[in-house]
Amino acid sequence: MKWKVLEKSKIPVLIEELTREYEVFAPVKKNSLVSFERVSSGNEIYLGFQNTKKPPKEVFFPQTEILFTYRVGKKGVEIEEHPAPRRKRVLLGVRSCDARSFVLLDKVFSSGEYKDLYYLEKRKNTTIVGLACNHPLSTCFCTSMGGSPFGKEGVDLLLQELNGKYLLEAVTERGMELIEKFPWLMDAEKGDIEKAKRLFEDAERAIRSKVSVEGVSEKLDRMFDDPMWDQIHQKCVGCAVCTYLCPTCCCFDILDEGTNEGKRVRIWDTCQSPLFTLEGSGHNPRPSGKERMRQRIMHKFDYVVKNFGEGFCVGCGRCIRECPVNLDIREIVKKISTWQV
Amino acid sequence: MENLESSIRDIARKLLSDKKVDLIIGYEQGTLPLRTTPCFVDKVEDVQKLVWNASCDANLSKYLVDRKEKVGVVAKGCDARSIAVCIVEKQIPRENVVIIGVPCLGVIDRKKVEAKLGGKEVLESIVEGEQIRVKGEGFEFVLPKKDFLCDSCLTCRHRNPPIYDVFVGEKVPETPEVNEFAEVSDLESKSVEERWAHFKEELSKCIRCYACRNVCPLCYCKMCFVDQTMPAWFGKTNDLSDTMIYHIVRAFHVAGRCVDCGACSRACPMDINLRELVKKTEKIMKERYDYESGLSLEEVPPLGEFKMDDSQEFIK
Amino acid sequence: MKTAEKEWNPKILAFLCNWCSYAGADLAGISRMQYPPNIRVVRVPCSGRINPYFIIKALQRGWDGVLVSGCHPGDCHYISGNLVARRRFAVLKDLLEYLGIEPGRVNFSWVSAAEGEKFANVVKDVVEKVQALGPAERLVKR
Numbered sequence: 001m002k003w004k005v006l007e008k009s010k011i012p013v014l015i016e017e018l019t020r021e022y023e024v025f026a027p028v029k030k031n032s033l034v035s036f037e038r039v040s041s042g043n044e045i046y047l048g049f050q051n052t053k054k055p056p057k058e059v060f061f062p063q064t065e066i067l068f069t070y071r072v073g074k075k076g077v078e079i080e081e082h083p084a085p086r087r088k089r090v091l092l093g094v095r096s097c098d099a100r101s102f103v104l105l106d107k108v109f110s111s112g113e114y115k116d117l118y119y120l121e122k123r124k125n126t127t128i129v130g131l132a133c134n135h136p137l138s139t140c141f142c143t144s145m146g147g148s149p150f151g152k153e154g155v156d157l158l159l160q161e162l163n164g165k166y167l168l169e170a171v172t173e174r175g176m177e178l179i180e181k182f183p184w185l186m187d188a189e190k191g192d193i194e195k196a197k198r199l200f201e202d203a204e205r206a207i208r209s210k211v212s213v214e215g216v217s218e219k220l221d222r223m224f225d226d227p228m229w230d231q232i233h234q235k236c237v238g239c240a241v242c243t244y245l246c247p248t249c250c251c252f253d254i255l256d257e258g259t260n261e262g263k264r265v266r267i268w269d270t271c272q273s274p275l276f277t278l279e280g281s282g283h284n285p286r287p288s289g290k291e292r293m294r295q296r297i298m299h300k301f302d303y304v305v306k307n308f309g310e311g312f313c314v315g316c317g318r319c320i321r322e323c324p325v326n327l328d329i330r331e332i333v334k335k336i337s338t339w340q341v
Numbered sequence: 342m343e344n345l346e347s348s349i350r351d352i353a354r355k356l357l358s359d360k361k362v363d364l365i366i367g368y369e370q371g372t373l374p375l376r377t378t379p380c381f382v383d384k385v386e387d388v389q390k391l392v393w394n395a396s397c398d399a400n401l402s403k404y405l406v407d408r409k410e411k412v413g414v415v416a417k418g419c420d421a422r423s424i425a426v427c428i429v430e431k432q433i434p435r436e437n438v439v440i441i442g443v444p445c446l447g448v449i450d451r452k453k454v455e456a457k458l459g460g461k462e463v464l465e466s467i468v469e470g471e472q473i474r475v476k477g478e479g480f481e482f483v484l485p486k487k488d489f490l491c492d493s494c495l496t497c498r499h500r501n502p503p504i505y506d507v508f509v510g511e512k513v514p515e516t517p518e519v520n521e522f523a524e525v526s527d528l529e530s531k532s533v534e535e536r537w538a539h540f541k542e543e544l545s546k547c548i549r550c551y552a553c554r555n556v557c558p559l560c561y562c563k564m565c566f567v568d569q570t571m572p573a574w575f576g577k578t579n580d581l582s583d584t585m586i587y588h589i590v591r592a593f594h595v596a597g598r599c600v601d602c603g604a605c606s607r608a609c610p611m612d613i614n615l616r617e618l619v620k621k622t623e624k625i626m627k628e629r630y631d632y633e634s635g636l637s638l639e640e641v642p643p644l645g646e647f648k649m650d651d652s653q654e655f656i657k
Numbered sequence: 658m659k660t661a662e663k664e665w666n667p668k669i670l671a672f673l674c675n676w677c678s679y680a681g682a683d684l685a686g687i688s689r690m691q692y693p694p695n696i697r698v699v700r701v702p703c704s705g706r707i708n709p710y711f712i713i714k715a716l717q718r719g720w721d722g723v724l725v726s727g728c729h730p731g732d733c734h735y736i737s738g739n740l741v742a743r744r745r746f747a748v749l750k751d752l753l754e755y756l757g758i759e760p761g762r763v764n765f766s767w768v769s770a771a772e773g774e775k776f777a778n779v780v781k782d783v784v785e786k787v788q789a790l791g792p793a794e795r796l797v798k799r
């Protein structure tokens with residue numbers, strides 16, 4: 001039976017039982033910020049948010065990750081690898097847009113013959129418990145980007161919030177396995193499932209922000225040297241807010257740090273930084289904000305469409321809400337789709 | 342407010358058509374309630390886009406550095422002061438900028454509004470005099486504007502731009518007696534351990550996006566210390582020690598130059614109270630060197646000069 | 658942390674200006690004045706050469722205390738280096754203490770080339786202060 005019901009009051013019990021077998025990551029609220037953290041009890045988690053500030057990509061792709069450490073020992077250079085932990089994890093409370101972002105990120109981290117084990121091991125060992133969206137924000141446009149508020153892509157088990165309880169829907173075998181670990185979960189009734197369906201329809205209707213990406217990729221091909229880019233980038237200050245808060249942005253830098261001992265770390269990087277393409281010779285092919293803004297838009301809506309078949313935007317709206325100067329990617333895409341090249 | 346808006350448009354229109362400036366930088370309506378966004382107008386017909394309201398929070402002087410063309414910029418008190426600092430530091434030629442000074446009674450802190458609404462999204466907002474009407478799904482509230490102004494505005498002592506080429510409207514009353522350092526004094530009265538614990542907690546939220554640095558009009562260095570390699574001053578990871586050092590050094594770099602426009606705190610996506618740290622440098626400047634930045638074009642920034650009788654009680 | 662047998666001794670980084678303080682330290686040595694051996698000296702041409710980063714970097718690297726010493730105001734070999742530095746140091750010190758770095762970790766002094774005894778006393782004073790504060794932990798990068 002893939003449909004179960006969980007009373008909200010029973011969530012701490014569920015989490016408690018989960019922590020016995022899994023490392024559990026869930027949304028936690030500290031003052032005004034809701035972010036995904038490792039929890040050890042159900043009382044810590046907070047599911048009353050619309051969306052978290054930081055996307056959950058950091059559970060698989062942390063901002064700072066040690067790849068290996070090295071030191072000069074008696075026998076010469078000693079290297080200690082830091083493989084991704086193989087412990088089983090549950091990532092709970094992920095909105096459908098963010099869950100979909102994992103599917104997109106998978107394409108980058110396991111493309112062709114190059115597999116990023118740091119990301120993939122964590123991904124492999126994690127069960128995703130999604131949280132369907134009853135009240136999308138005005139900046140949500142997941143439906144324009146191939147997603148949906150009750151979307152199941154990337155989700156193993158979907159929580160759908162009804163009154164006072166959650167409907168659990170097992171989407172994958174892994175989700176089913178998880179449900180079976182809690183035999184005390186009650187079967188869902190037909191009324192619950194129908195209510196959830198109505199909530200889904202309401203949520204989809206509530207998404208008023210529509211962004212058409214049709215033909216945008218092809219048009220961008222012809223727009224590399226277009227003067228439109230001169231206008232768009234002007235107010236951008238070149239910080240990293242949009243890239244760091246974007247669920248599908250995954251550019252990184254690798255550095256060595258350390259004094260007596262060294263460590264090689266991977267950190268988030270941003271194409272909006274002037275240093276991103278600064279070459280050793282001193283030449284920078286993207287010398288100003290214009291080229292960098294162009295890169296961001298073309299990467300998200302053109303290059304990846306060619307490489308992976310779809311754009312790298314899940315319509316979560318974080319970049320729109322958090323941009324210090326209210327630069328709105330929806331406006332840019334709209335401008336492109338109606339631009340006379 | 343409406344008068345000011347149409348005055349700004351008139352002034353912009355005149356400046357452009359008289360070819361006194363090549364570009365006007367002002368504010369236009371944002372794509373979200375309670376937000377405006379910087380607007381770059383170079384054609385007279387686009388002047389209609391310009392707005393002026395209590396959500397005009399961005400410090401537009403950020404966009405003035407490194408421009409060859411003549412620019413007219415809409416500037417509140419704090420913005421005009423940061424322009425003055427940039428002029429004194431020779432980053433903006435005085436003759437290249439026409440400061441359209443606008444008296445400001447404070448900008449709304451949308452984070453305070455969001456906090457008050459407990460996470461409910463504002464779908465529509467209208468400022469009606471001293472009140473803000475916010476509407477969302479299933480609610481409508483009227484909030485007293487004065488309770489939702491940015492912290493930097495609550496202690497503002499320069500509502501009228503001290504430097505300007507054109508003044509829009511009438512001067513507004515100032516509040517010189519306000520204690521702008523109350524928050525800082527409060528922290529100073531705590532113990533060293535408490536302060537450390539406090540800053541450690543606040544700064545641990547930092548994701549090193551550098552929004553604070555990038556919106557600050559005084560952070561105009563072509564090679565910021567953050568990006569320097571050979572030697573690298575500190576690491577780029579979000580290690581807490583490196584993060585705290587970034588913030589300390591940035592606060593030091595804006596010491597004696599910061600005008601407390603609040604752009605850094607507003608820009609921070611993680612809601613870190615950055616002003617708390619930087620405001621201390623302002624207090625140091627006031628108390629040790631009797632200095633307030635950005636009030637005149639003839640001043641020398643305090644860290645660029647010295648006096649024989651400077652305080653040195655801390656030196657053995 | 659250190660075991661009970663190994664007593665912790667503070668490590669102080671001292672930036673001494675070449676013309677006055679370094680010479681003063683030298684005089685202390687030549688005159689066989691005793692002072693704690695906990696300092697490591699970095700000779701700089703002038704206290705004005707001190708970039709606040711140096712001090713902060715030292716704290717990050719785990720130095721328990723920092724001493725910066727230069728010529729007396731008015732006596733700077735480069736006329737005004739120490740005068741410019743004085744304001745810088747004031748701001749840095751106040752800012753660090755406000756942030757929560759214990760007072761006494763970062764110290765400043767004016768020591769002239771003739772003040773060997775003063776130098777020795779300054780070092781004694783700083784080492785005592787830092788000893789009482791314990792090993793540096795805040796800002797130290799692990």
